[in-house]
């Protein structure tokens with residue numbers, strides 16, 4: 001068979017099998033779509049997607065930036081604080097400044113929009129938790145948040161009362177605090 005006939009034969013074969021080929025591709029597409037939706041579902045343990053795919057593994061792990069650099073108020077006030085975009089740009093005006101995700105930071109900065117980070121840690125609504133007293137007692141971030149510096153995306157976490165009470169019992173901290181916790 002000369003190459004032109006072979007090509008023609010292949011073309012006819014494809015034309016004749018258009019239906020089956022279409023359905024095979026459709027099946028592959030639907031399978032991938034299913035897998036995507038399955039793994040992207042909020043039930044997956046990877047945690048919610050963030051507006052910028054910020055990685056604690058890169059920043060707090062590989063680059064060893066201290067937690068307090070970005071969450072400076074954890075030991076000083078009731079709220080640990082989320083880094084304002086200026087703080088990201090402090091480095092990223094120089095580091096990978098043209099990365100598309102860093103351009104998003106500029107957009108937030110230029111439009112004066114706080115980065116809409118998705119909250120992942122929750123305590124029940126009636127519970128009153130403050131960082132300051134815990135940090136003053138030298139309790140490490142990791143005791144409650146795990147090895148954050150190894151995580152790309154933080155998982156969702158609902159703190160349960162048992163978790164709080166176990167440590168309070170162990171450290172002989174105030175258990176009657178539940179009067180204070182339930183304000």
Ligand code: HEC
Nearest residue numbers: 052053054055058059063065083087088091095096101102
């Ligand atoms: C103290 C410096 C510093 C600060 C502050 C900082 N970064 Fe980074 N960031 C880096 C370095 C270093 C890299 C690694 C760059 C590389 O891959 O060459 C990086 C990488 C990244 C990347 C690239 C993707 C990745 O994970 O590798 C993104 C996105 C990013 N940073 C977002 C942020 C955001 C958002 C903030 C603010 C909350 C921030 N950074 C604050 C130093 C910093």
Ligand code: HEC
Nearest residue numbers: 059060065066067070117118119120121141145148149154
């Ligand atoms: C370069 C800045 C930076 C550093 C360093 C950093 N963080 Fe973060 N942190 C962020 C940003 C931005 C978010 C919001 C996006 C996200 O959840 O990934 C965040 C979110 C968090 C949250 C989740 C808050 C919530 O939504 O409930 C915890 C907990 C946290 N960080 C703990 C830590 C700990 C512990 C360290 C040190 C091991 C650390 N962070 C170091 C920038 C930083």
Ligand code: HEC
Nearest residue numbers: 067071074080081119121122123129134139140141144159
């Ligand atoms: C004793 C347990 C405990 C320790 C220790 C602890 N945290 Fe938390 N953290 C929590 C709880 C509980 C929440 C959720 C509180 C809430 O939603 O009010 C939280 C929430 C956060 C948040 C999100 C706050 C927000 O505004 O949504 C950040 C950021 C954070 N912690 C950072 C840190 C850092 C950094 C350290 C170490 C310096 C630390 N935490 C130590 C228990 C702890």
Ligand code: HEC
Nearest residue numbers: 128129130133137139143159163164167168171173177181
């Ligand atoms: C790893 C140990 C540990 C965990 C986990 C922990 N605590 Fe504590 N907590 C302590 C210690 C120790 C003290 C006593 C601090 C002092 O005496 O100054 C304390 C004190 C307190 C106080 C009284 C001081 C204040 O801030 O008003 C409250 C309220 C409190 N914790 C709430 C909670 C809640 C809510 C949780 C769970 C989300 C929790 N704690 C988890 C160790 C822990």
